[in-house]
Amino acid sequence: MSIYSQIILFLQYDKLAEGEKEIANYFLLFAAILMIVFFVVKIFYFFEMVYVEYVKKKLFFNHVYLRKSKLTSSQKLTLRKNFKFYQKLSSKHQSYFEHRVYQIINETEFIGKDIAVTEEMRVIVTATLVKLTFGLRDYNIESVERIIFYPEEFYSQTNKAYHKGEFNFGLKALVFSWKDVLHGYEIKDDNLNLAIHEFTHAIHFYYMRVRRQSTSAAMFLDTYIELTSMLDSDPKLKSKLVQSNFLRDYAFTNQFEFLSVIVETFIESPQQFKIEFPSIYGKVKTMLGFNFVGY
Structure with a gap:
């Protein structure tokens, strides 16, 4: 089943079995989180760009690394x-x-x-x-x-x-x-x-x-x-x-x-x-x- 077909199936929530509803809930939660993160990043970027344009000060969070690599x-x-x-x-x-x-x-x-x-x-x-x-x-x-x-x-x-x-x-x-x-x-x-x-x-x-x-x-x-x-x-x-x-x-x-x-x-x-x-x-x-x- 394609991803598109799965999305259509999840949207027909009332027709899903209990197990399928649980999977759908996780899927929708994940999608919602991704959307929120996307919009937060976009909003942050917009305001930072305005800040840079008019204030010209140091950028926020120049060094954010999930895992730092090490040299020999x-x-x-x-x-x-x-x-x-x-x-x-x-x-x-x-x-x-x-x-x-x-x-x-x-x-x-x-x-x-x-x-x-x-x-x-x-x-x-x-x-x-x-x-x-x-x-x-x-x-x-x-x-x-x-x-x-x-x-x-x-x-x-x-x-x-x-x-x-x-x-x-x-x-x-x-x-x-x-x-x-x-x-x-x-x-x-x-x-x-x-x-x-x-x-x-x-x-x-x-x-x-x-x-x-x-x-x-x-x-x-x-x-x-x-x-x-x-x-x-x-x-x-x-x-x-x-x-x-x-x-x-x-x-x-x-x-x-x-x-x-x-x-x-x-x-x-x-x-x-x-x-x-x-x-x-x-x-x-x-x-x-x-x-x-x-x-």
Whole structure:
């Protein structure tokens, strides 16, 4: 008997035998609970979206996991060695961070081109994405299904040039020179981090696609629009930012590179950023939902 036929039968409640009535009661109760949950979620999402639109504050319940996944001892060691951000988190938030790293590693295809992909490589690039989105609920960036590693600069078929990294939206792939990924972590405050830069591109494109379905995307994009509008309406601030050389020249190539460079700078030099350009710093902090030690 099809599910449709069963529903029709349950609706003819008076004709059912006692045993069948009991089954029907359970079925209807389950259906009612599902409907209530569905409407509660929809109502919550509606009010949260309104809240994000007008208040631009941290989202509710960024970290709700029925069962947290755990990393191996060696994976945790890689995090402790390379991410001060992770070290400074509370034990509870470290467990959330580890859960996200685990989930992304297991949902992403890693490919090595003339290089063997190691567990350390997987953890470092994945943890970079987790750090960038740790203040947001929507951390599973669906525009990145695979990460491709080359040992060093590679020839890109996209524009027939050598690259250190690139985001290929069509292939849903991030491509990295592993040498340059490591270089980005060797100097902690030079505002040059290849992995952060390229992941920011991926986040930006993904959030533009899901803008109406994700409060994380809404907060990120709306605040970025506010930031660019603030600079356009304040020529003195904009001129000061350009002439200060606080951001490297590449930031002013276009809106996408500006965002990636400004996020790199925020992540690597938060205190200097806060002192020199507090209003811009505040916007980036809101975009990322960053209410963490050091920021």
